Amino acid sequence: MSENERKTKTISADELDRQKQFSQKVSSVISARYDEKPKACVITYGCQQNLADSEKIKGMLDLMGYDFTDNRLEAKLIIFNTCAVREHAEDRVFGNVGSLKKYKRENPDVVIALCGCMMQQKHIADKIKQSYPFVDLVFGTHVVHCLPELLYRALTGRKRVFEIPDMDGAIAEGIPVKRDDDSKAWLPIMYGCNNFCTYCIVPYVRGRERSRSEEDILKEFKELVSQGYKEITLLGQNVNSYGKDLIPHVSFSQLLRDLNALDGDFRIRFMTSHPKDCTKELIETMASCDKVAQHLHLPFQSGSNRILKAINRHYTREQYLDLINYAKSLMGDELSITSDIIVGFPGETYEDFKQTLSLVEEVKATSLFTFIYSPRKGTPAAEMPDPIPAEEKSKWFKELTDLQEKISASQMALHKGRTYKCYVYGKGKLGDNYIAARNDGNLIIEFEGDESLIGTFQTIKVIEPLTFVMRGELVKEKQI
Ligand code: 5AD
Numbered sequence: 001m002s003e004n005e006r007k008t009k010t011i012s013a014d015e016l017d018r019q020k021q022f023s024q025k026v027s028s029v030i031s032a033r034y035d036e037k038p039k040a041c042v043i044t045y046g047c048q049q050n051l052a053d054s055e056k057i058k059g060m061l062d063l064m065g066y067d068f069t070d071n072r073l074e075a076k077l078i079i080f081n082t083c084a085v086r087e088h089a090e091d092r093v094f095g096n097v098g099s100l101k102k103y104k105r106e107n108p109d110v111v112i113a114l115c116g117c118m119m120q121q122k123h124i125a126d127k128i129k130q131s132y133p134f135v136d137l138v139f140g141t142h143v144v145h146c147l148p149e150l151l152y153r154a155l156t157g158r159k160r161v162f163e164i165p166d167m168d169g170a171i172a173e174g175i176p177v178k179r180d181d182d183s184k185a186w187l188p189i190m191y192g193c194n195n196f197c198t199y200c201i202v203p204y205v206r207g208r209e210r211s212r213s214e215e216d217i218l219k220e221f222k223e224l225v226s227q228g229y230k231e232i233t234l235l236g237q238n239v240n241s242y243g244k245d246l247i248p249h250v251s252f253s254q255l256l257r258d259l260n261a262l263d264g265d266f267r268i269r270f271m272t273s274h275p276k277d278c279t280k281e282l283i284e285t286m287a288s289c290d291k292v293a294q295h296l297h298l299p300f301q302s303g304s305n306r307i308l309k310a311i312n313r314h315y316t317r318e319q320y321l322d323l324i325n326y327a328k329s330l331m332g333d334e335l336s337i338t339s340d341i342i343v344g345f346p347g348e349t350y351e352d353f354k355q356t357l358s359l360v361e362e363v364k365a366t367s368l369f370t371f372i373y374s375p376r377k378g379t380p381a382a383e384m385p386d387p388i389p390a391e392e393k394s395k396w397f398k399e400l401t402d403l404q405e406k407i408s409a410s411q412m413a414l415h416k417g418r419t420y421k422c423y424v425y426g427k428g429k430l431g432d433n434y435i436a437a438r439n440d441g442n443l444i445i446e447f448e449g450d451e452s453l454i455g456t457f458q459t460i461k462v463i464e465p466l467t468f469v470m471r472g473e474l475v476k477e478k479q480i
Protein backbone atom coordinates (compact mmCIF):
# COMPACT_ATOMS: atom_id res chain seq x y z
CA MET A 1 0.00 0.00 0.00
CA SER A 2 1.39 3.39 -0.84
CA GLU A 3 1.49 6.24 1.65
CA ASN A 4 -1.91 7.93 1.47
CA GLU A 5 -1.85 11.44 0.28
CA ARG A 6 -3.35 13.82 2.74
CA LYS A 7 -4.54 17.32 3.15
CA THR A 8 -3.04 17.30 6.63
CA LYS A 9 0.46 18.58 7.26
CA THR A 10 3.03 16.18 8.68
CA ILE A 11 6.12 17.20 10.59
CA SER A 12 9.12 16.80 8.28
CA ALA A 13 11.87 14.26 8.81
CA ASP A 14 14.34 17.17 9.01
CA GLU A 15 12.47 18.72 11.89
CA LEU A 16 12.28 15.38 13.71
CA ASP A 17 16.04 14.96 13.20
CA ARG A 18 16.62 18.42 14.61
CA GLN A 19 14.68 17.40 17.70
CA LYS A 20 16.83 14.25 18.03
CA GLN A 21 19.90 16.48 18.06
CA PHE A 22 18.36 18.55 20.86
CA SER A 23 17.63 15.33 22.66
CA GLN A 24 21.38 14.55 22.68
CA LYS A 25 22.15 18.08 23.85
CA VAL A 26 19.74 17.69 26.79
CA SER A 27 21.44 14.39 27.59
CA SER A 28 24.80 16.13 27.86
CA VAL A 29 23.40 19.01 29.93
CA ILE A 30 21.70 16.78 32.49
CA SER A 31 24.60 14.38 32.87
CA ALA A 32 26.90 17.34 33.59
CA ARG A 33 24.41 19.01 35.90
CA TYR A 34 23.11 16.22 38.13
CA ASP A 35 25.20 13.73 40.18
CA GLU A 36 22.94 10.84 39.32
CA LYS A 37 20.48 10.07 36.53
CA PRO A 38 17.70 12.64 37.09
CA LYS A 39 14.11 11.53 37.54
CA ALA A 40 11.10 12.97 35.75
CA CYS A 41 7.56 12.93 37.11
CA VAL A 42 4.83 13.24 34.49
CA ILE A 43 1.37 13.94 35.93
CA THR A 44 -1.55 13.47 33.54
CA TYR A 45 -5.09 14.85 33.81
CA GLY A 46 -8.09 14.15 31.60
CA CYS A 47 -8.74 11.81 28.73
CA GLN A 48 -7.01 8.88 27.03
CA GLN A 49 -5.61 11.19 24.36
CA ASN A 50 -3.70 12.96 27.12
CA LEU A 51 -2.49 9.64 28.50
CA ALA A 52 -1.23 8.81 25.00
CA ASP A 53 0.51 12.20 24.75
CA SER A 54 2.15 11.62 28.14
CA GLU A 55 3.47 8.28 26.92
CA LYS A 56 5.14 10.15 24.05
CA ILE A 57 6.53 12.74 26.46
CA LYS A 58 7.97 9.90 28.55
CA GLY A 59 9.33 8.23 25.41
CA MET A 60 11.22 11.41 24.51
CA LEU A 61 12.45 11.93 28.09
CA ASP A 62 13.65 8.34 28.24
CA LEU A 63 15.73 9.00 25.13
CA MET A 64 17.14 12.15 26.74
CA GLY A 65 18.35 10.13 29.73
CA TYR A 66 15.69 10.66 32.39
CA ASP A 67 14.44 8.01 34.82
CA PHE A 68 10.89 8.16 36.10
CA THR A 69 9.17 8.53 39.45
CA ASP A 70 5.61 9.01 40.69
CA ASN A 71 6.87 11.10 43.60
CA ARG A 72 7.12 14.70 42.43
CA LEU A 73 9.30 15.58 45.42
CA GLU A 74 12.15 13.41 44.19
CA ALA A 75 11.96 14.62 40.58
CA LYS A 76 14.30 17.01 38.78
CA LEU A 77 11.69 17.55 36.08
CA ILE A 78 7.98 17.79 36.84
CA ILE A 79 5.56 17.96 33.91
CA PHE A 80 1.83 18.51 34.31
CA ASN A 81 -0.08 17.41 31.20
CA THR A 82 -3.34 19.28 31.77
CA CYS A 83 -7.01 19.01 30.78
CA ALA A 84 -9.36 21.91 29.99
CA VAL A 85 -12.66 20.10 29.59
CA ARG A 86 -14.10 21.13 32.96
CA GLU A 87 -13.25 23.78 35.52
CA HIS A 88 -12.68 21.21 38.25
CA ALA A 89 -9.73 19.69 36.35
CA GLU A 90 -8.23 23.17 35.90
CA ASP A 91 -8.60 24.01 39.59
CA ARG A 92 -6.75 20.83 40.53
CA VAL A 93 -3.85 21.79 38.28
CA PHE A 94 -3.56 25.28 39.77
CA GLY A 95 -3.69 23.78 43.28
CA ASN A 96 -1.05 21.14 42.55
CA VAL A 97 1.31 23.49 40.73
CA GLY A 98 0.91 26.09 43.52
CA SER A 99 1.93 23.52 46.11
CA LEU A 100 5.35 23.16 44.42
CA LYS A 101 6.39 26.75 45.07
CA LYS A 102 8.37 25.89 48.20
CA TYR A 103 9.96 22.79 46.62
CA LYS A 104 11.17 24.87 43.69
CA ARG A 105 12.55 27.57 46.01
CA GLU A 106 14.54 24.96 47.94
CA ASN A 107 15.57 23.10 44.76
CA PRO A 108 16.28 25.66 42.05
CA ASP A 109 17.75 23.00 39.74
CA VAL A 110 14.29 21.44 39.36
CA VAL A 111 12.42 22.22 36.13
CA ILE A 112 8.64 22.64 36.35
CA ALA A 113 6.74 22.36 33.06
CA LEU A 114 3.08 22.59 32.05
CA CYS A 115 1.52 21.37 28.81
CA GLY A 116 -1.78 20.03 27.44
CA CYS A 117 -5.16 21.54 26.61
CA MET A 118 -5.28 24.04 29.47
CA MET A 119 -2.05 25.67 28.32
CA GLN A 120 -3.38 26.13 24.79
CA GLN A 121 -5.76 28.80 26.16
CA LYS A 122 -4.26 32.28 26.21
CA HIS A 123 -5.87 33.42 29.46
CA ILE A 124 -4.46 30.38 31.28
CA ALA A 125 -0.94 30.76 29.87
CA ASP A 126 -1.08 34.46 30.87
CA LYS A 127 -2.12 33.54 34.39
CA ILE A 128 0.81 31.11 34.68
CA LYS A 129 3.17 33.78 33.35
CA GLN A 130 2.01 36.33 35.89
CA SER A 131 1.14 34.38 39.01
CA TYR A 132 3.34 31.27 38.88
CA PRO A 133 6.87 32.65 38.30
CA PHE A 134 8.45 29.36 39.40
CA VAL A 135 7.06 27.54 36.35
CA ASP A 136 9.94 27.27 33.84
CA LEU A 137 8.34 25.85 30.72
CA VAL A 138 4.86 26.01 29.18
CA PHE A 139 4.06 24.41 25.84
CA GLY A 140 0.86 23.92 23.86
CA THR A 141 -0.76 20.87 22.28
CA HIS A 142 0.71 21.39 18.80
CA VAL A 143 4.39 21.32 19.77
CA VAL A 144 4.69 18.22 21.96
CA HIS A 145 7.22 16.79 19.48
CA CYS A 146 9.47 19.85 20.16
CA LEU A 147 9.95 18.89 23.81
CA PRO A 148 13.72 18.22 23.39
CA GLU A 149 14.33 21.72 22.03
CA LEU A 150 12.03 23.42 24.55
CA LEU A 151 13.53 21.57 27.48
CA TYR A 152 17.03 22.43 26.27
CA ARG A 153 16.06 26.11 26.23
CA ALA A 154 14.51 25.84 29.70
CA LEU A 155 17.62 24.11 31.09
CA THR A 156 20.18 26.44 29.56
CA GLY A 157 18.52 29.82 28.99
CA ARG A 158 17.92 32.61 31.44
CA LYS A 159 14.33 33.19 30.42
CA ARG A 160 11.24 31.11 31.09
CA VAL A 161 10.04 29.34 27.95
CA PHE A 162 6.46 29.80 26.67
CA GLU A 163 5.78 28.07 23.35
CA ILE A 164 2.10 28.04 22.50
CA PRO A 165 1.64 28.50 18.76
CA ASP A 166 -1.95 28.92 17.63
CA MET A 167 -2.30 26.60 14.66
CA ASP A 168 -4.32 23.74 13.31
CA GLY A 169 -1.73 21.17 14.21
CA ALA A 170 0.23 18.67 12.21
CA ILE A 171 0.99 15.01 12.64
CA ALA A 172 4.35 13.91 14.01
CA GLU A 173 5.18 10.27 13.28
CA GLY A 174 8.01 8.28 14.81
CA ILE A 175 8.03 9.87 18.28
CA PRO A 176 9.23 7.25 20.79
CA VAL A 177 6.55 6.00 23.19
CA LYS A 178 7.11 4.71 26.71
CA ARG A 179 3.90 2.86 27.56
CA ASP A 180 2.47 2.66 31.07
CA ASP A 181 1.04 -0.84 30.68
CA ASP A 182 2.39 -3.98 29.06
CA SER A 183 -0.89 -5.49 27.87
CA LYS A 184 -3.12 -2.46 27.16
CA ALA A 185 -2.03 0.19 24.66
CA TRP A 186 -3.45 3.46 23.35
CA LEU A 187 -3.16 4.06 19.64
CA PRO A 188 -4.23 7.53 18.44
CA ILE A 189 -5.63 7.27 14.91
CA MET A 190 -6.58 10.93 14.56
CA TYR A 191 -6.23 14.23 16.36
CA GLY A 192 -8.44 17.29 16.81
CA CYS A 193 -12.16 17.83 16.45
CA ASN A 194 -14.37 19.63 13.93
CA ASN A 195 -17.66 19.39 15.75
CA PHE A 196 -17.84 22.46 17.94
CA CYS A 197 -20.41 21.16 20.40
CA THR A 198 -21.35 24.48 21.97
CA TYR A 199 -20.17 23.58 25.50
CA CYS A 200 -16.82 22.10 24.49
CA ILE A 201 -13.34 23.64 24.50
CA VAL A 202 -11.63 20.74 22.70
CA PRO A 203 -11.88 22.05 19.09
CA TYR A 204 -10.27 25.31 20.21
CA VAL A 205 -7.32 23.68 21.94
CA ARG A 206 -6.72 20.61 19.78
CA GLY A 207 -7.26 22.06 16.30
CA ARG A 208 -9.05 20.53 13.33
CA GLU A 209 -9.48 16.82 12.66
CA ARG A 210 -6.49 15.15 11.07
CA SER A 211 -6.08 11.45 10.47
CA ARG A 212 -2.91 9.40 10.60
CA SER A 213 -2.35 7.42 7.42
CA GLU A 214 -3.68 3.88 7.50
CA GLU A 215 -0.17 2.68 6.73
CA ASP A 216 1.26 4.31 9.88
CA ILE A 217 -1.57 2.94 12.02
CA LEU A 218 -1.16 -0.60 10.68
CA LYS A 219 2.59 -0.41 11.28
CA GLU A 220 2.22 0.69 14.90
CA PHE A 221 -0.56 -1.82 15.49
CA LYS A 222 1.56 -4.71 14.19
CA GLU A 223 4.47 -3.61 16.37
CA LEU A 224 2.18 -3.58 19.41
CA VAL A 225 0.89 -7.07 18.65
CA SER A 226 4.42 -8.40 18.18
CA GLN A 227 5.42 -6.82 21.50
CA GLY A 228 2.60 -8.78 23.18
CA TYR A 229 -0.04 -6.08 23.61
CA LYS A 230 -3.47 -7.70 23.81
CA GLU A 231 -5.93 -4.83 24.13
CA ILE A 232 -5.34 -1.95 21.78
CA THR A 233 -7.62 1.08 21.98
CA LEU A 234 -7.89 3.28 18.89
CA LEU A 235 -8.24 6.90 19.98
CA GLY A 236 -9.81 9.99 18.48
CA GLN A 237 -12.34 12.64 19.57
CA ASN A 238 -14.63 11.33 16.85
CA VAL A 239 -13.22 8.12 15.40
CA ASN A 240 -16.21 7.78 13.07
CA SER A 241 -14.89 10.58 10.93
CA TYR A 242 -11.48 8.92 10.61
CA GLY A 243 -9.99 9.14 7.13
CA LYS A 244 -12.21 11.89 5.73
CA ASP A 245 -9.06 13.97 5.16
CA LEU A 246 -7.12 11.14 3.53
CA ILE A 247 -6.86 10.74 -0.21
CA PRO A 248 -7.91 8.12 -1.08
CA HIS A 249 -10.54 8.17 1.63
CA VAL A 250 -10.38 5.32 4.18
CA SER A 251 -13.43 4.86 6.38
CA PHE A 252 -13.22 3.90 10.05
CA SER A 253 -15.09 0.67 9.28
CA GLN A 254 -12.49 -0.18 6.65
CA LEU A 255 -9.68 0.51 9.12
CA LEU A 256 -11.33 -1.80 11.68
CA ARG A 257 -11.70 -4.57 9.10
CA ASP A 258 -8.06 -4.23 8.05
CA LEU A 259 -6.85 -4.35 11.67
CA ASN A 260 -9.14 -7.27 12.43
CA ALA A 261 -7.59 -9.21 9.55
CA LEU A 262 -4.09 -9.03 11.08
CA ASP A 263 -2.63 -12.19 12.59
CA GLY A 264 -2.44 -12.53 16.36
CA ASP A 265 -4.52 -12.83 19.50
CA PHE A 266 -5.68 -9.35 20.46
CA ARG A 267 -8.76 -7.22 21.07
CA ILE A 268 -9.43 -3.91 19.35
CA ARG A 269 -11.25 -1.19 21.27
CA PHE A 270 -12.05 2.31 20.11
CA MET A 271 -13.32 5.62 21.44
CA THR A 272 -15.00 8.06 21.11
CA SER A 273 -17.80 7.64 18.60
CA HIS A 274 -20.06 10.52 17.67
CA PRO A 275 -23.67 9.50 16.98
CA LYS A 276 -23.93 11.88 14.01
CA ASP A 277 -21.16 9.97 12.17
CA CYS A 278 -21.82 6.50 13.57
CA THR A 279 -23.02 4.46 10.61
CA LYS A 280 -24.91 1.20 10.40
CA GLU A 281 -21.87 -0.07 8.50
CA LEU A 282 -19.75 0.53 11.59
CA ILE A 283 -22.19 -1.43 13.75
CA GLU A 284 -22.22 -4.27 11.21
CA THR A 285 -18.42 -4.19 11.19
CA MET A 286 -18.29 -4.44 14.98
CA ALA A 287 -20.69 -7.36 14.90
CA SER A 288 -18.79 -9.25 12.20
CA CYS A 289 -15.16 -8.66 13.28
CA ASP A 290 -14.21 -11.23 15.91
CA LYS A 291 -11.32 -9.17 17.32
CA VAL A 292 -13.29 -5.93 17.71
CA ALA A 293 -14.70 -5.54 21.23
CA GLN A 294 -18.46 -5.39 21.26
CA HIS A 295 -18.34 -2.20 23.25
CA LEU A 296 -19.81 1.01 21.93
CA HIS A 297 -19.00 4.21 23.76
CA LEU A 298 -21.56 6.49 22.14
CA PRO A 299 -22.13 9.72 24.08
CA PHE A 300 -25.61 11.17 23.71
CA GLN A 301 -25.13 14.11 26.14
CA SER A 302 -28.87 14.84 26.44
CA GLY A 303 -32.19 13.14 25.75
CA SER A 304 -33.97 16.37 24.81
CA ASN A 305 -34.09 17.25 21.11
CA ARG A 306 -34.26 20.92 22.04
CA ILE A 307 -30.99 20.67 23.99
CA LEU A 308 -29.34 18.45 21.37
CA LYS A 309 -29.96 21.25 18.90
CA ALA A 310 -28.65 23.91 21.30
CA ILE A 311 -25.43 21.94 21.83
CA ASN A 312 -24.97 21.45 18.07
CA ARG A 313 -24.91 17.66 18.05
CA HIS A 314 -26.70 17.08 14.70
CA TYR A 315 -28.85 14.09 15.75
CA THR A 316 -32.11 13.53 17.56
CA ARG A 317 -32.90 11.14 20.40
CA GLU A 318 -34.87 9.06 17.89
CA GLN A 319 -31.85 8.72 15.60
CA TYR A 320 -29.68 7.86 18.59
CA LEU A 321 -32.10 5.16 19.73
CA ASP A 322 -32.29 3.81 16.22
CA LEU A 323 -28.52 3.24 16.25
CA ILE A 324 -28.58 1.66 19.72
CA ASN A 325 -31.45 -0.64 18.82
CA TYR A 326 -29.72 -1.68 15.62
CA ALA A 327 -26.52 -2.43 17.57
CA LYS A 328 -28.49 -4.43 20.14
CA SER A 329 -30.29 -6.34 17.40
CA LEU A 330 -26.96 -7.42 15.87
CA MET A 331 -24.88 -7.99 18.99
CA GLY A 332 -27.46 -8.91 21.67
CA ASP A 333 -26.17 -9.70 25.15
CA GLU A 334 -22.55 -9.39 24.05
CA LEU A 335 -22.90 -5.66 23.46
CA SER A 336 -21.86 -3.21 26.15
CA ILE A 337 -22.98 0.40 25.77
CA THR A 338 -21.49 3.35 27.61
CA SER A 339 -22.21 7.03 27.19
CA ASP A 340 -21.48 10.57 28.36
CA ILE A 341 -24.18 12.91 29.66
CA ILE A 342 -24.14 16.58 30.56
CA VAL A 343 -26.58 17.87 33.17
CA GLY A 344 -27.58 21.53 33.41
CA PHE A 345 -26.62 22.93 30.01
CA PRO A 346 -27.61 26.66 29.89
CA GLY A 347 -31.35 26.94 29.39
CA GLU A 348 -32.04 23.27 30.15
CA THR A 349 -35.32 22.87 32.02
CA TYR A 350 -36.44 20.07 34.29
CA GLU A 351 -38.68 18.92 31.41
CA ASP A 352 -35.59 18.60 29.19
CA PHE A 353 -33.75 16.78 31.94
CA LYS A 354 -36.65 14.31 32.30
CA GLN A 355 -36.12 13.48 28.63
CA THR A 356 -32.53 12.58 29.49
CA LEU A 357 -33.75 10.32 32.30
CA SER A 358 -36.16 8.57 29.96
CA LEU A 359 -33.43 8.04 27.36
CA VAL A 360 -31.18 6.59 30.08
CA GLU A 361 -33.99 4.13 30.91
CA GLU A 362 -34.33 3.12 27.29
CA VAL A 363 -30.62 2.76 26.51
CA LYS A 364 -29.74 0.61 29.55
CA ALA A 365 -26.04 1.36 29.44
CA THR A 366 -23.45 -0.71 31.28
CA SER A 367 -22.18 2.52 32.81
CA LEU A 368 -22.39 6.26 32.24
CA PHE A 369 -19.94 9.13 32.53
CA THR A 370 -22.03 11.96 33.91
CA PHE A 371 -21.00 15.61 34.22
CA ILE A 372 -22.52 18.82 35.46
CA TYR A 373 -22.12 21.49 32.77
CA SER A 374 -19.01 23.59 33.31
CA PRO A 375 -18.77 26.92 31.43
CA ARG A 376 -15.65 27.13 29.24
CA LYS A 377 -14.40 30.56 28.30
CA GLY A 378 -14.49 31.13 24.54
CA THR A 379 -17.27 28.60 23.79
CA PRO A 380 -20.74 29.74 22.62
CA ALA A 381 -22.45 28.17 25.66
CA ALA A 382 -20.41 30.29 28.06
CA GLU A 383 -22.29 33.34 26.71
CA MET A 384 -25.77 31.81 27.11
CA PRO A 385 -28.08 32.70 30.01
CA ASP A 386 -27.86 29.98 32.65
CA PRO A 387 -30.63 30.63 35.19
CA ILE A 388 -30.76 27.26 36.98
CA PRO A 389 -28.86 27.47 40.32
CA ALA A 390 -25.99 25.07 40.98
CA GLU A 391 -27.86 23.36 43.87
CA GLU A 392 -30.75 22.55 41.55
CA LYS A 393 -28.37 21.08 38.96
CA SER A 394 -26.76 18.98 41.69
CA LYS A 395 -30.19 17.58 42.59
CA TRP A 396 -30.82 16.62 38.96
CA PHE A 397 -27.38 15.10 38.78
CA LYS A 398 -28.10 12.95 41.83
CA GLU A 399 -31.40 11.84 40.32
CA LEU A 400 -29.52 10.75 37.19
CA THR A 401 -26.77 8.86 39.01
CA ASP A 402 -29.33 7.15 41.31
CA LEU A 403 -31.26 6.00 38.25
CA GLN A 404 -28.14 4.69 36.50
CA GLU A 405 -27.03 2.91 39.67
CA LYS A 406 -30.29 0.94 39.63
CA ILE A 407 -29.95 0.23 35.91
CA SER A 408 -26.30 -0.85 36.28
CA ALA A 409 -27.28 -3.20 39.13
CA SER A 410 -30.10 -4.80 37.12
CA GLN A 411 -27.80 -5.01 34.08
CA MET A 412 -25.16 -6.73 36.23
CA ALA A 413 -27.74 -9.29 37.38
CA LEU A 414 -28.44 -10.21 33.75
CA HIS A 415 -24.86 -11.43 33.30
CA LYS A 416 -25.47 -14.47 35.52
CA GLY A 417 -24.95 -17.62 33.47
CA ARG A 418 -23.55 -15.78 30.41
CA THR A 419 -20.14 -16.62 28.96
CA TYR A 420 -17.64 -14.08 27.67
CA LYS A 421 -14.31 -14.02 25.93
CA CYS A 422 -12.10 -12.28 28.50
CA TYR A 423 -8.54 -11.09 28.70
CA VAL A 424 -6.89 -12.39 31.89
CA TYR A 425 -4.83 -9.48 33.17
CA GLY A 426 -3.70 -10.15 36.73
CA LYS A 427 -4.31 -11.44 40.23
CA GLY A 428 -7.83 -11.22 41.65
CA LYS A 429 -9.09 -9.81 44.94
CA LEU A 430 -11.88 -12.25 45.81
CA GLY A 431 -9.47 -14.82 47.25
CA ASP A 432 -5.95 -16.24 47.06
CA ASN A 433 -6.59 -18.49 44.06
CA TYR A 434 -8.50 -15.91 42.08
CA ILE A 435 -7.27 -14.27 38.91
CA ALA A 436 -8.96 -11.36 37.16
CA ALA A 437 -10.13 -10.89 33.59
CA ARG A 438 -11.95 -8.24 31.57
CA ASN A 439 -14.71 -8.83 29.05
CA ASP A 440 -15.49 -6.66 26.02
CA GLY A 441 -17.49 -4.23 28.13
CA ASN A 442 -14.54 -3.75 30.51
CA LEU A 443 -16.41 -5.65 33.24
CA ILE A 444 -14.16 -7.52 35.62
CA ILE A 445 -14.75 -11.21 36.14
CA GLU A 446 -12.66 -13.07 38.70
CA PHE A 447 -12.29 -16.82 38.70
CA GLU A 448 -10.23 -19.52 40.40
CA GLY A 449 -7.38 -20.39 38.08
CA ASP A 450 -3.69 -20.71 37.59
CA GLU A 451 -1.55 -17.60 37.28
CA SER A 452 -0.08 -19.04 34.07
CA LEU A 453 -3.32 -17.93 32.38
CA ILE A 454 -2.42 -14.27 32.93
CA GLY A 455 -1.79 -12.67 29.54
CA THR A 456 -4.18 -14.92 27.60
CA PHE A 457 -7.78 -14.71 26.38
CA GLN A 458 -10.15 -17.27 27.94
CA THR A 459 -13.84 -18.06 27.91
CA ILE A 460 -15.39 -17.44 31.31
CA LYS A 461 -18.89 -18.08 32.61
CA VAL A 462 -20.41 -15.68 35.12
CA ILE A 463 -21.53 -17.48 38.27
CA GLU A 464 -22.39 -14.59 40.56
CA PRO A 465 -22.54 -10.87 39.74
CA LEU A 466 -21.36 -8.88 42.76
CA THR A 467 -21.39 -5.06 43.01
CA PHE A 468 -18.25 -4.10 41.10
CA VAL A 469 -16.88 -7.44 39.96
CA MET A 470 -18.40 -10.76 38.98
CA ARG A 471 -17.39 -14.20 40.17
CA GLY A 472 -17.01 -16.62 37.32
CA GLU A 473 -15.50 -19.91 36.24
CA LEU A 474 -13.24 -20.95 33.42
CA VAL A 475 -15.25 -22.73 30.74
CA LYS A 476 -12.41 -24.56 29.06
CA GLU A 477 -8.81 -23.58 29.05
CA LYS A 478 -7.76 -22.29 25.67
CA GLN A 479 -4.22 -23.20 24.70
CA ILE A 480 -2.24 -20.20 23.55
N1 5AD B 1 -18.97 20.73 30.86
C1 5AD B 1 -19.28 19.48 31.29
N2 5AD B 1 -18.95 18.38 30.61
C2 5AD B 1 -18.27 18.52 29.45
N3 5AD B 1 -17.83 17.62 28.56
C3 5AD B 1 -17.20 18.28 27.57
N4 5AD B 1 -17.23 19.61 27.80
C4 5AD B 1 -17.91 19.79 28.97
C5 5AD B 1 -18.29 20.93 29.72
N5 5AD B 1 -18.00 22.16 29.31
C6 5AD B 1 -18.06 16.18 28.69
C7 5AD B 1 -18.88 15.64 27.52
C8 5AD B 1 -17.86 14.88 26.74
C9 5AD B 1 -16.92 14.40 27.83
C10 5AD B 1 -15.58 13.97 27.38
O1 5AD B 1 -16.82 15.51 28.69
O2 5AD B 1 -19.86 14.77 28.03
O3 5AD B 1 -18.41 13.80 26.00
Ligand code: SF4
Pocket residue numbers: 193194195196197200201202203237238274
Ligand atom coordinates in the same frame (compact mmCIF):
# COMPACT_ATOMS: atom_id res chain seq x y z
FE1 SF4 C 1 -15.98 18.24 22.32
FE2 SF4 C 1 -18.08 17.58 20.79
FE3 SF4 C 1 -15.57 17.44 19.78
FE4 SF4 C 1 -16.36 15.66 21.63
S1 SF4 C 1 -17.25 15.88 19.57
S2 SF4 C 1 -14.41 16.79 21.61
S3 SF4 C 1 -17.72 16.89 22.94
S4 SF4 C 1 -16.66 19.28 20.44
